[in-house]
Amino acid sequence: MKIPLRALPEVIKNLFSKPATIKYPAVKAEVFDAFRGRIVFTQSECIGCDMCVRVCPAKAIKIIPSEQTHAEKKIFDCLMDLNHCIFCGACADACPKNALESSQDFELAQLDKTKLKLHYK
Amino acid sequence: MPKITIPLGPQHPALKEPENFMLVLEGERIDKASINLGYNHRGIEKACEERTYIQDIYLLERVCGICSHSHTSCFVGCVEEIAKVEIPERAQALRILMGELERAHSHLLWLGVAAHEIGFDTLFMYTWRDREHVLDCLELISGNRIHYAMNIIGGVRKDINAKQKNEILKRMDILEERTNYYVKLITQEPTILARTQNVGLLPTQEALKRNAVGPTLRASNVKSDVRKDDPYLMYDKLDFKVITADSCDVFGRVFVRVFELIESYKIIRQIINYLPTGAIAVKVPWKIPEGAAVGRYEAPRGEDIHYVKANDSIKPERVKVRAPTLANFASVRYMLEGGYLADVPIVIAAIDPCMSCTDRSLVLDGEKTSSYSWNDLRLMGIEFYKKKGIDFSKVKI
Amino acid sequence: MTLDSVLSPLFFILVFPGFFFLSVYGTFLEWVDRKCYALMQNRIGPPIYQPVADFIKLLAKETIIPKHCDTALFKTLPFFAMASVITAMLLVPVWPQALFPFQGDLVVIIYLLTIPTMTFFLAGWSSSSPFATIGAVRVLTQLFAYEVPLMLALLGPAILAGSWNITEISKFMFQNPLLLIVQIPGFLIAVITLQxxxxxxxxxxxxxxxxxVGGAFTEYSGGLLAFFNLAIDMEMVVGAALINAVFLGGSMGADGILAIVVFLGKTTFIVLLLSxxxxxxxxxxxxxMINFCWKILAPLSLIQIAMNIALKIRIG
Incomplete structure (x- = not known):
């Protein structure tokens, strides 16, 4: 059955309803709690087991011994290459001490590539 | 009337990914069509052999942006079969939940793209707006909108709680109401009917002969669905229908997909309401014993096949992916020939093509009998690019 | 020949209702169209300066001219299109009266509005690329489809008014508003064919x-494309103004500034219908499209004309 101008009522209804889009940079987009954004690193927790390095599919993460010397125990730095990171969160899952965790930070675009190489100390 | 040949693609507004269709036109009619694949070859299968099974999951997820869960489920299913692991029921249910949400997201996206190809941008905007509800559900569960990274070998990564269940059910009600509206719109709006009915005809016999899969085959009136024919996970315990259409044209494909949306919502409701209890994953060692397995999975676009060969190490020996689009391309040529130029975009879009899914095959030339090793191919590649003035010989792999 | 007799036509052509007014109002109407289209699709839509920004951006871009095309023709076509549209505007009444009214200006204006379409065809044909050629052929095919119903639809009020003069037709339609109800099918046909x-x-x-791809304009880029787009915007104003004058009674007896306000309001309304x-x-x-125009619109407009002739005989 053909009804000409079938979409007309819907179109008129939408003309007077609130737009579904947002003016993004001015109005912030919301993400859910479970969102997997930039990975954050807690240095005091890391034991240097390299599990995250082994699971990382993009080879974006490196754990190196820290330059600062500490008497009690060995501490580690995390080198994170956001150029490579695919935000799968596999490193956070693999970490036995929860030293790595997904944050909700997703506005990571940079004009300068070197700024995407993070060094967590 | 003189015949002219026009190249549709690799850069063309109707194609979302680069692929080339050479069309020989006689006025507005298409006399002959040929398809050239290979603009998207990324070497994913080879890359899989260089990585561990766990890393491969995230790599294979990126075979396709839209059926990301399908590819990983299929691959993980194969690996579990080789390792002889039985995954918990709750993990199976959660995999199906993600799979059906993905089907809803894919079909809504496709409906929008199809509407855009026939110039109905309003429908395009509406379906993509409503698709946001599905993407919200996916992000709610897994933490990402497209690449959910939900599967691991032995189960799934994230569980869902009562609050998330309510949120999903709430969104399913909205989506069902909207989908019912789209059913009315596509079956009643004269311009949509004018552009889809009797366009891109693919009779049942031709569809079977050319090995079409998924909604394309079902729209040619063949009851074929891996979920029913060869049930995996726990699909045999679920109540749903296989939608077919007997019109064998683009309208049939729209019809099948829109009604599959409603079936998907039904499955999602069943899963949420009767979610088995228990663990969501079992531990599987990194090393997978020797063996090979073939997995079949009903992706939104049709049957997806993975072949995995393991050799008692942490890396697979061979991974082969047959994406549904490749199976459907043989029918596209048949559907294009004899049609109008104006119908080319919608006929190509009607199989829901995913070019980057498809482009990992090599064409074997029957005349040449010599075979190449991986290193030979690499040297050939370096020679090829040297002629174009790019030197890759110093790149290390 | 006084200075005034030279200056005032120049003013008409360049400022009002010519080039300047048409380009400003045309870009404004483009914004109205885009914004309304966006709202109907549940989007926010572009800000008011967007069409101007697009125009300036295109002007700043490089203009690429294909090797195998007729360069002179390729470069002058956008301005031909624009010139014919501006000339057409001088014949449409913006005030109660058109600037240069004469018997038969309705036919002349339809002729002038065909010229842009011909330039689209020539633009596509001279670009010598497959997509542009197919686009050019389609432009001509489509011209033959919609031109006849459009002409027949505009003929209806002319028959009722017994005049080929747009100003007289609009005056007549305003004086007999009841006849407007009978003209509704004709009005709708005119709006559809204008589309x-x-x-x-x-x-x-x-x-x-x-x-x-871009049809006839596939090979156009930069400034030339910007002027083609501007010409299409202007054509929209002239088309809306023509339908307003012929069917909706023009400025409805208002004078001076009020007449312009009425004109702006009603043309915007027609553009809203179009969007x-x-x-x-x-x-x-x-x-x-050809089937629709010849099998549905053309017979309908013939019925409209027959009805108008019957009415004309009845009311004398």
Whole structure:
């Protein structure tokens, strides 16, 4: 059955309803709690087991011994290459001490590539 | 009337990914069509052999942006079969939940793209707006909108709680109401009917002969669905229908997909309401014993096949992916020939093509009998690019 | 010959209602169209300066001219299109009276409005690229489809008024508002065919982007494309103004500034109708378009004319 101008009522209804889009940079987009954004690193927790390095599919993460010397125990730095990171969160899952965790930070675009190489100390 | 040949693609507004269709036109009619694949070859299968099974999951997820869960489920299913692991029921249910949400997201996206190809941008905007509800559900569960990274070998990564269940059910009600509206719109709006009915005809016999899969085959009136024919996970315990259409044209494909949306919502409701209890994953060692397995999975676009060969190490020996689009391309040529130029975009879009899914095959030339090793191919590649003035010989792999 | 007799036509051509007014009002109407289209699709839509920004951006871009085309023709066509549209505007009444009214200006204006379409054809044909050639052929095919119903629809009020003069027709329609009700089918046919003339959805077949890229304008870029777009915007104003004058009684007896306000209001209303049409339909195929125009619109407009002739005999 053909009804000409079938979409007309819907179109008129939408003309007077609130737009579904947002003016993004001015109005912030919301993400859910479970969102997997930039990975954050807690240095005091890391034991240097390299599990995250082994699971990382993009080879974006490196754990190196820290330059600062500490008497009690060995501490580690995390080198994170956001150029490579695919935000799968596999490193956070693999970490036995929860030293790595997904944050909700997703506005990571940079004009300068070197700024995407993070060094967590 | 003189015949002219026009190249549709690799850069063309109707194609979302680069692929080339050479069309020989006689006025507005298409006399002959040929398809050239290979603009998207990324070497994913080879890359899989260089990585561990766990890393491969995230790599294979990126075979396709839209059926990301399908590819990983299929691959993980194969690996579990080789390792002889039985995954918990709750993990199976959660995999199906993600799979059906993905089907809803894919079909809504496709409906929008199809509407855009026939110039109905309003429908395009509406379906993509409503698709946001599905993407919200996916992000709610897994933490990402497209690449959910939900599967691991032995189960799934994230569980869902009562609050998330309510949120999903709430969104399913909205989506069902909207989908019912789209059913009315596509079956009643004269311009949509004018552009889809009797366009891109693919009779049942031709569809079977050319090995079409998924909604394309079902729209040619063949009851074929891996979920029913060869049930995996726990699909045999679920109540749903296989939608077919007997019109064998683009309208049939729209019809099948829109009604599959409603079936998907039904499955999602069943899963949420009767979610088995228990663990969501079992531990599987990194090393997978020797063996090979073939997995079949009903992706939104049709049957997806993975072949995995393991050799008692942490890396697979061979991974082969047959994406549904490749199976459907043989029918596209048949559907294009004899049609109008104006119908080319919608006929190509009607199989829901995913070019980057498809482009990992090599064409074997029957005349040449010599075979190449991986290193030979690499040297050939370096020679090829040297002629174009790019030197890759110093790149290390 | 006094200075005034030279200056005032120059003013008419360049400022009001010529080039300057048409370009400003044309870009404004483009914004109205885009914003309304966006709202109907549940989007926010572009800000008011967007069409101007687009125009300036295109002007700043490099203009690439294909090797194998007729360069002189390729470069002058956008300005031909614009000039003919501006000339047409001088014949449409913006005030109660057109600037240069004469018997038969209705025919002349239809002729002048055909010239832009011909330039689209020549633009596509001279670019010598497959997509542009197909677009050019479609432009001509479509011209033959919508031109006859449009002409017949505009003929209806002319027969009733017993005049070929747009100003007289609009005066007549205003004096007999009841006759307007009888003209509704004719008005709708004119709006639909205007949509075809402006090559907008569902009749954007000559440059349906998913089929033949940019159609006749595939090879156009930079400033030349900007002026073509401007010419199309201007054509929209003239088309709306023509329908306003012929069917809706022009300025409705108002004078001075008020007449311009009425003119702006009613042309905006017609453009809104056009954008609603654009939002609710899919693009149809060229042969469906021809069938629709010849088998539905043309007979309907003939019935309208027959009705008008009967009415004319009745009221004397």
């Amino acid at each position: 075809g003339k402006l090559e907008r959805l569902p009749f954007d077949i000559p440059h349906g982007e998913t089929e033949i 609603v049409l654009k939002a609710i339909m899919a693009r149809i195929r060229i042969e469906q």
